[in-house]
Amino acid sequence: MIVPDPRRKWLAAAVPALLMLMLAPLAIKRLGRLPQTPAATQAAAPMPSPVPASAAAGSGSETPNIKINAARAMQYVREVVAFGPRPIGSEAHRKLEAYLAAHLAGVTIERDDFTASTPNGSFPIHNIIAKFPGTKPGIVVIATHYDTLMRVKGFVGANDGGSGTGLLLELANQLRTGKRSGYSVWLVWLDGEEAVRQWSATDSTYGSRHLAEGWQKDGTIRQLKAFLLADMIGDADLNIDRDQNSTAWLEDLVYEAATKLGYQSHFFARGIAIEDDHIPFAKAGAPVADLIDFDYGYNNVFWHTPQDTLDKLSPKSLAITGEVLLETVRLLDQK
Numbered sequence: 001m002i003v004p005d006p007r008r009k010w011l012a013a014a015v016p017a018l019l020m021l022m023l024a025p026l027a028i029k030r031l032g033r034l035p036q037t038p039a040a041t042q043a044a045a046p047m048p049s050p051v052p053a054s055a056a057a058g059s060g061s062e063t064p065n066i067k068i069n070a071a072r073a074m075q076y077v078r079e080v081v082a083f084g085p086r087p088i089g090s091e092a093h094r095k096l097e098a099y100l101a102a103h104l105a106g107v108t109i110e111r112d113d114f115t116a117s118t119p120n121g122s123f124p125i126h127n128i129i130a131k132f133p134g135t136k137p138g139i140v141v142i143a144t145h146y147d148t149l150m151r152v153k154g155f156v157g158a159n160d161g162g163s164g165t166g167l168l169l170e171l172a173n174q175l176r177t178g179k180r181s182g183y184s185v186w187l188v189w190l191d192g193e194e195a196v197r198q199w200s201a202t203d204s205t206y207g208s209r210h211l212a213e214g215w216q217k218d219g220t221i222r223q224l225k226a227f228l229l230a231d232m233i234g235d236a237d238l239n240i241d242r243d244q245n246s247t248a249w250l251e252d253l254v255y256e257a258a259t260k261l262g263y264q265s266h267f268f269a270r271g272i273a274i275e276d277d278h279i280p281f282a283k284a285g286a287p288v289a290d291l292i293d294f295d296y297g298y299n300n301v302f303w304h305t306p307q308d309t310l311d312k313l314s315p316k317s318l319a320i321t322g323e324v325l326l327e328t329v330r331l332l333d334q335k
């Protein structure tokens, strides 16, 4: 996944600084929400003091009582990883599909099945969509990918593939209790995110490209109020990047949600441009936000290596991301 090349990283550092200069008179209210670099952060006005999550949860009507079962989410990740490497076309991948279906029994499921031609030949791809109807017209999607990297031997993808897959199962538990009063929420387990050989526009994001195209054709894309993506969100040292390929106002809303819950110190210390499953939906016209921590071990050393294992993850990180996602949905409902 994801190719932040050095040029993009330079841009990421330069753009916020330039923006701050250009928008100086308007800066006071905006500073906390602009993509922050470490340098920009030091120059910025003081951020609001963090509020402990325990104090924030359920305090007044402003903040909802959103609580993710962190241990259960982690148990799901553990079970997913126990299948071993789960690249497209593998037996472990098929087992994981069955596992997901078993957990989602009783939920309205739609599947987007097709055959992708890749540099290594044809593979079956299966996007899985779980629908939780709301009372308001419009859909908020929360997506992740469940396939794992093919070309690295012994790659079990605890964080890259496993963390989002397990977290979305826990979100399904939260969403299936009673009817939603806001937008419909669709949880989407995307398939074939990883490149078969080398990441490129055509060798990557097989599932999301197909689904975005389908949703463009049938008009679903116009009903999307937001497409929220969770990828690599289990790192015990959680630092979710502000993705500059995402929709600015939606990133702002994610930050607002994180701040309300007292989790803002885990969000947006760094701005980088990320290529991931959200891009096809952005190109199709949907507002998108990619929640990704692309600093997995110093300098991202564990990414796409056999060291992407469970011991690097924390249940707390899953809960933080899950609660911020649900709070973002709540804020969208109120818009």
Ligand SMILES: [Zn+2]
Residues within 6 Å of the ligand: 001, 149, 160, 194, 304
């Ligand atoms: Zn990956």
